[in-house]
Amino acid sequence: MTGVEGIKRIIPHRFPVLLVDRVSEVDPGRTLVAHKAISGRESCYEGLADDADHAYPIGLLLESWAQCAVLLTRWESPNPDVLADKVELITGIRGVSLLAPVYPGDVLTHHVRLVREVDDAAILAGHSVVGGRTVLEVGTFTMARRGVEVLRPQRGVVA
Amino acid sequence: MTAVEEGTRVFVDPADPVFAGHYPGFPILPGLFVVQHVHEAVRDRLPGMRVSAVQRAKFLSPVFPGDSLLIATTFADDGDSVLVTAVVSTGTGPVVEVKLRYSGSAS
Numbered sequence: 035m036t037g038v039e040g041i042k043r044i045i046p047h048r049f050p051v052l053l054v055d056r057v058s059e060v061d062p063g064r065t066l067v068a069h070k071a072i073s074g075r076e077s078c079y080e081g082l083a084d085d086a087d088h089a090y091p092i093g094l095l096l097e098s099w100a101q102c103a104v105l106l107t108r109w110e111s112p113n114p115d116v117l118a119d120k121v122e123l124i125t126g127i128r129g130v131s132l133l134a135p136v137y138p139g140d141v142l143t144h145h146v147r148l149v150r151e152v153d154d155a156a157i158l159a160g161h162s163v164v165g166g167r168t169v170l171e172v173g174t175f176t177m178a179r180r181g182v183e184v185l186r187p188q189r190g191v192v193a
Numbered sequence: 194m195t196a197v198e199e200g201t202r203v204f205v206d207p208a209d210p211v212f213a214g215h216y217p218g219f220p221i222l223p224g225l226f227v228v229q230h231v232h233e234a235v236r237d238r239l240p241g242m243r244v245s246a247v248q249r250a251k252f253l254s255p256v257f258p259g260d261s262l263l264i265a266t267t268f269a270d271d272g273d274s275v276l277v278t279a280v281v282s283t284g285t286g287p288v289v290e291v292k293l294r295y296s297g298s299a300s
Contacts (some may be wrong), residue, residue: 036282047215048213048215049216050211092229093226093230096247097223100223115217116217123251129246129248132245132247187285
C-alpha cells in the first residue's frame, strides 16, 4: 500500500493537482490499481451554484486516471521532479467512455494496464470503478517524456 | 445534420493555482484540462445531454500560463447523440484536437 508520500516520490504532480490518494496493487511494467476519494472541498466546487450539477469535472476525472498511468510507467524509474528528469506529457487518447457521472463522496478505483512502452513513449489502457460500477473506460492513452529544454515556449515570437 | 462553426476564447491565467502543482518549476496546463475547457465551451449549447465519450484527442503542443486558447467547434447530429469536433489553438498554432460525444441524459 502506497500513500500520498510514496506517490510523491514517484511522480512530479503536486497539490492542488495531485489527484491520486493511494496505490493498492502494482505489478511493475504490467498493471496498477489506485484510488482517489472525491471531496466536496475540492476547488472545482468553490463558488458553484447550489442548483448546479455537482458531477466531478471530466477533466479532473481523466487527469486522475492519467496520473495513475504515469505512476505505473515510473514505478521503477521515479520522476518526482521534472526539472531533474523529464516532463510527463499526454500525447493522445482514444475510445474513452464516460459511463456515469461521479460525485463528492465517491471513491474512484483506477485500473491501469501498460500496453506497450518504447523509449520515451508509452501506451496504456484501463478503466475506473466506483462501488462496483464501471464509470470510465479508457481504450488507448498515449504519453511521452520530453526534456524541459525542448518544451520551453519560444520567447520573443510576435503573437 | 447541423454544423455550426464558432469560436470561444479562454485565457490561461498564470495565477491559476494549478500551475503550482503541474509541474513545480515547469508550469504547463494539463492536457486534459484543455478537454475540460472544450466541454465547458459547448455544454450549454447541448441542453439535456451529457458528455458520454471522448472519441479521440490529440495533444500537439503544451499549453503555457498566459496562453490564449481559441476553441473552434463543429457540431454534427448523429442519431441520438451529437458529435462535437474541436480544434484548440494558441498564437503559435493548433495545440489540441478533440472529438467529444454527447448523448441524451439517461440517469
